[in-house]
Amino acid sequence: MLTVSNLYVQYGERILLDRISFMVGDRERIGLVGRNGAGKSTLLKIIAGAQSPDEGIITRPGSSTLGFLHQEMNLPKGKTVLEETLTAFEETNKLEERLEVVHREVATRTDFESDGYMNLLTEMSDLEHRFHLLGGGNKQVEAEKVLKGLGFKDADFQRLTDEFSGGWQMRIxxxxxxxxxPDFLLLDEPTNHLDIESIIWLEGFLETCESSVIVISHDKMFLDNVTKRTVExxxxxxxxYKASYSGYIEMREERREKMAAAYSNQQKVVVQMERTIKRFMAKATKTSMAQSMQKRLNKIDRIELDDEDTAVMNIRFPVPPRAGQVVIDVRNLTKKYGGLTVLSGVDFKMDRGDRVAFVGQNGQGKTTLxxxxxxxxxxxxxxxxxGHNVHIGYYAQNQAATLQPNLTLLETMELHSPPEMRTRLRSILGAFLFSGEDHDKKVSVLSGGERARLALACLLLKPINLLVLDEPTNHLDMLSK
Structure with a gap:
């Protein structure tokens, strides 16, 4: 059991988490949802012990283990994919060493009836159970199985991790x-860099694993297939809400409708009582009745409607120059990396106004093209x-990662802005859901979704008539998508 008790987090004037509390039971599957910047990643960091709240505590059993996959991971360099993956078995290796010591001691002791001997047998049983639970008997087989499930091929196992993109390193x-x-598994956007086959494999793995799971994701189908409870x-x-994402949407709407109806009914009662009190107070013979009624009115537990965040980005493209009829003409294009052919004999043409999607499994050359x-x-x-007069804008998979963390939002916009747009930067930030007090925030404190919105805002500062987007919705919440 993991307990979140009375957590309070405030940044400047903004209260991010307002004394929140909830519990996580054994083998629970929880989807953590909310708008970009609502505090989801901050909450996971606090649960993992990577960040401290202003108030409140997290409690879990002292012997429990916790794993946290967050959005900014940096793998050490110099190891192969398989070598780095096998470092996951650090606990298993320690268990194996301790088991050897315990086995030797059991084999040499003769005080079979003593408490010490019985305690040793209990420890041996616990160690063996944990060792087999972690797959200690076949570490490499288990590692290769998981790597293949996440999209790696046999030939990738001996390649260095630094040869892979950030998305593939995240898979490792x-x-x-x-x-x-671990007993508690915290996953922040685990599907962002996975293709459909890998997502399906991950869903199956999480369904059968023994861990309690808290997952942040903006993938509706993944949340429906993995979670049974949603915390917004x-x-x-x-x-x-005791429901997966689709059930949560329905229950949330029902809750709001009931609250609105109850609020409306209560307001009618309050207004009627206030009118009656006012009328009675004007008559000396009914003053005591009016005072009694006022006391009853004061004791009513007033219903308050919860605020709702429904703001969405207001994206307006600058008017671009008119391009020629043919925007791009690709003929017999081939791309090789050493002996690996990624693209071969590609013919491809785009006309003005076309909308084209590149689809395919990871590693098939979409980003390369x-x-x-x-x-x-x-x-x-x-x-x-x-083509003639083509102005290209490109949003890369790691576009948000290219932002300079030490700059403020306004400084970042100024860095990317042409002179004629300088006077409009604050209004553009507002259109991308950054309020006035956000403009002086450092990029380093933004969530993944907020960084994605800022990167999009920077991209749209210049007039472009060919927009190339590589996974632009990875970190965006449902409404922003």
């Missing part, structure tokens, strides 16, 4: 978390001709 870290089989954070408060189109990568062979 996720694999380590899953292999450790909205404007500093938490609302607990996008980077070639925006001149970030040269093709190995073939040609890519941009």
């Amino acid at each position: 870290e996720l694999a380590k978390m899953l292999l450790q089989k 954070i909205e404007l500093g408060k938490v609302y607990d 996008a980077r070639i189109l925006v001149h970030q990568l040269p093709p190995t062979a073939g040609e890519m001709k941009p």
